[in-house]
Amino acid sequence: MELETSVYRPNVAVYDSPDGVEVRGRYDQIFAKILTREALSFVAELQREFRGHVKYAMECRREARRRYNSGAVPGFDPSTKFIRDGDWSCASVPPAVADRRVEITGPVERKMIINALNSGAKVFMADFEDALSPSWENLMRGHVNLKDAVDGSITFHDKSRNRVYKLNDQTAKLFVRPRGWHLPEAHILIDGEPATGCLVDFGLYFFHNYAKFRQTQGSGFGPFFYLPKMEHSREAKIWNSVFERAEKMAGIERGSIRATVLIETLPAVFQMNEILYELRDHSVGLNCGRWDYIFSYVKTFQAHPDRLLPDRVLVGMGQHFMRSYSDLLIRTCHKRGVHAMGGMAAQIPIRDDPKANEMALDLVRKDKLREVRAGHDGTWAAHPGLIPICMEAFTGHMGKSPNQIKSVKREDAAAITEEDLLQIPRGVRTLEGLRLNTRVGIQYLAAWLTGSGSVPLYNLMEDAATAEISRVQNWQWIRYGVELDGDGLGVRVSKELFGRVVEEEMERIEKEVGKDKFKNGMYKEACKMFTKQCTAPELDDFLTLAVYNHIVAHYPINVSRL
Numbered sequence: 001m002e003l004e005t006s007v008y009r010p011n012v013a014v015y016d017s018p019d020g021v022e023v024r025g026r027y028d029q030i031f032a033k034i035l036t037r038e039a040l041s042f043v044a045e046l047q048r049e050f051r052g053h054v055k056y057a058m059e060c061r062r063e064a065r066r067r068y069n070s071g072a073v074p075g076f077d078p079s080t081k082f083i084r085d086g087d088w089s090c091a092s093v094p095p096a097v098a099d100r101r102v103e104i105t106g107p108v109e110r111k112m113i114i115n116a117l118n119s120g121a122k123v124f125m126a127d128f129e130d131a132l133s134p135s136w137e138n139l140m141r142g143h144v145n146l147k148d149a150v151d152g153s154i155t156f157h158d159k160s161r162n163r164v165y166k167l168n169d170q171t172a173k174l175f176v177r178p179r180g181w182h183l184p185e186a187h188i189l190i191d192g193e194p195a196t197g198c199l200v201d202f203g204l205y206f207f208h209n210y211a212k213f214r215q216t217q218g219s220g221f222g223p224f225f226y227l228p229k230m231e232h233s234r235e236a237k238i239w240n241s242v243f244e245r246a247e248k249m250a251g252i253e254r255g256s257i258r259a260t261v262l263i264e265t266l267p268a269v270f271q272m273n274e275i276l277y278e279l280r281d282h283s284v285g286l287n288c289g290r291w292d293y294i295f296s297y298v299k300t301f302q303a304h305p306d307r308l309l310p311d312r313v314l315v316g317m318g319q320h321f322m323r324s325y326s327d328l329l330i331r332t333c334h335k336r337g338v339h340a341m342g343g344m345a346a347q348i349p350i351r352d353d354p355k356a357n358e359m360a361l362d363l364v365r366k367d368k369l370r371e372v373r374a375g376h377d378g379t380w381a382a383h384p385g386l387i388p389i390c391m392e393a394f395t396g397h398m399g400k401s402p403n404q405i406k407s408v409k410r411e412d413a414a415a416i417t418e419e420d421l422l423q424i425p426r427g428v429r430t431l432e433g434l435r436l437n438t439r440v441g442i443q444y445l446a447a448w449l450t451g452s453g454s455v456p457l458y459n460l461m462e463d464a465a466t467a468e469i470s471r472v473q474n475w476q477w478i479r480y481g482v483e484l485d486g487d488g489l490g491v492r493v494s495k496e497l498f499g500r501v502v503e504e505e506m507e508r509i510e511k512e513v514g515k516d517k518f519k520n521g522m523y524k525e526a527c528k529m530f531t532k533q534c535t536a537p538e539l540d541d542f543l544t545l546a547v548y549n550h551i552v553a554h555y556p557i558n559v560s561r562l
């Protein structure tokens with residue numbers, strides 16, 4: 001089916017919502033097929049059952065933050081040592097997803113979904129998180145797209161190129177990543193309060209797709225999910241209960257739903273066993289979400305001026321704290337019988353410069369070889385053009401084995417300590433680092449405000465996680481007036497210096513994107529927001545949460561009911 005959303009006609013119809021549920025987003029007949037009374041009732045049930053738990057978990061995050069801000073550092077929890085030391089395993093891996101050597105990721109856009117499913121990757125992670133700007137239109141179209149993808153009818157007609165896209169006979173297995181616990185969905189009010197974004201994402205997707213998915217993709221299992229940005233196992237416990245609730249509603253076996261948790265916050269690295277334990281009936285492993293992890297390192301240590309990061313480009317997987325995290329993740333997953341997934345190299349193909357392209361591909365190749373040799377069972381690709389390289393690295397090492405869960409134990413990683421996981425990254429800080437953060441942060445935010453959650457910038461993939469690093473690093477450097485020691489000039493970062501950098505980088509952006517795009521895009525608004533966040537006395541928790549209201553579009557309702 002081709003997706004054609006209706007032309008907006010104000011106030012002609014409203015969604016058929018159950019009691020206590022108010023949909024404030026634009027009405028569209030196509031969206032109404034997703035926002036059915038039954039599906040909304042399911043979302044409302046989830047919201048009512050779990051909102052107290054979610055609020056408590058968010059309060060615990062704030063409490064932990066207060067402790068870190070008073071000088072504490074995260075570490076292993078003595079009270080859950082029995083879980084770390086215990087002899088237990090997760091449920092066995094469903095055959096449909098035993099082989100996950102290359103997974104492609106991307107936002108839930110129609111053409112991207114078709115391209116990703118056809119890409120030759122084993123898995124496609126359809127993203128409502130880092131790669132999506134969660135506007136009402138993006139979210140609802142995303143659900144329509146996923147439903148069409150799961151039932152196999154999805155097509156897309158690119159009119160400018162007169163090209164029709166449809167699914168191949170063989171496609172990647174679909175995983176869906178709902179938003180993190182922290183993000184509200186302001187277009188759906190439940191009992192007068194914005195719904196929890198991830199419960200909307202999960203609830204709508206699950207409700208409409210579980211039956212078909214299990215039949216066609218999961219060989220009796222599924223649906224499959226990726227779970228982002230958790231900080232503690234109590235958050236995994238909520239997800240486990242959500243899954244059990246959904247399985248009960250659907251009348252399917254407990255343990256049908258499976259999820260891979262991204263370890264992408266610093267506190268969560270100390271909770272990997274505990275997270276797997278909570279989800280042991282529903283787990284298919286952990287993934288190294290390296291970009292959010294770096295962001296989280298800065299956020300966790302926002303009040304620790306002795307733990308400043310060097311230039312963003314220097315914080316890679318070669319840093320001791322990053323390597324330790326990846327090694328410990330592999331050991332933990334394999335001990336518990338599940339996949340240890342690698343992460344995303346940020347390089348993407350460079351079409352107009354063969355030499356630069358070869359260098360970019362070589363960086364990806366090296367990153368993937370490092371991952372597979374370390375024992376990872378699979379990895380992420382940001383772009384279809386990277387899949388052959390990722391495949392080659394993983395297949396070259398693993399051969400026909402679907403994964404390395406049983407063959408690579410990494411017992412040596414048992415010796416990794418809290419100090420290893422927290423070791424301060426090494427490297428210099430430069431004015432160019434400050435400039436690049438500023439240029440990337442502003443352009444990313446401008447894209448996000450106008451509906452794109454992942455964009456190519458300076459030949460790299462940028463999304464919410466990578467842009468967060470730019471924001472918090474600028475904040476940290478300004479807050480502590482750090483010396484730019486890589487320039488040899490002894491310059492310290494100040495609000496004044498940052499102000500000049502912003503002005504100059506805005507001029508550069510205008511030159512690079514052209515006057516028209518600069519005028520019609522939201523660069524000036526993005527600049528204001530980004531500057532405010534970088535110079536705020538208190539660090540905002542999330543870039544996207546702080547500016548979310550700018551993409552909320554409430555439509556008046558109740559004029560007539562169809």
Ligand SMILES: CC(=O)SCCNC(=O)CCNC(=O)[C@H](O)C(C)(C)COP(=O)(O)OP(=O)(O)OC[C@H]1O[C@@H](n2cnc3c(N)ncnc32)[C@H](O)[C@@H]1OP(=O)(O)O
Pocket residue numbers: 104105106107111112113115116127130131291292344348381382383384454455456460461462463465466
């Ligand atoms: C830190 C993290 O969370 S990582 C996970 C979240 N981030 C992501 O998922 C980012 C995914 N990647 C992307 O969004 C894109 O690759 C971008 C934005 C970086 C670059 O996209 P583009 O500028 O469209 O790339 P480009 O023009 O080279 O695309 C060429 C073709 O590949 C397709 N393509 C590019 N990336 C993807 C993808 N990830 N999935 C499916 N198709 C893709 C394009 O749709 C285009 O298709 P077409 O030839 O049929 O028109």
Ligand SMILES: O=CC(=O)O
Pocket residue numbers: 130262264288289290291292293343344465
């Ligand atoms: O979600 C992935 C990350 O690196 O962040």
Ligand SMILES: [Mg+2]
Pocket residue numbers: 130228262264289291292465
């Ligand atoms: Mg992430």
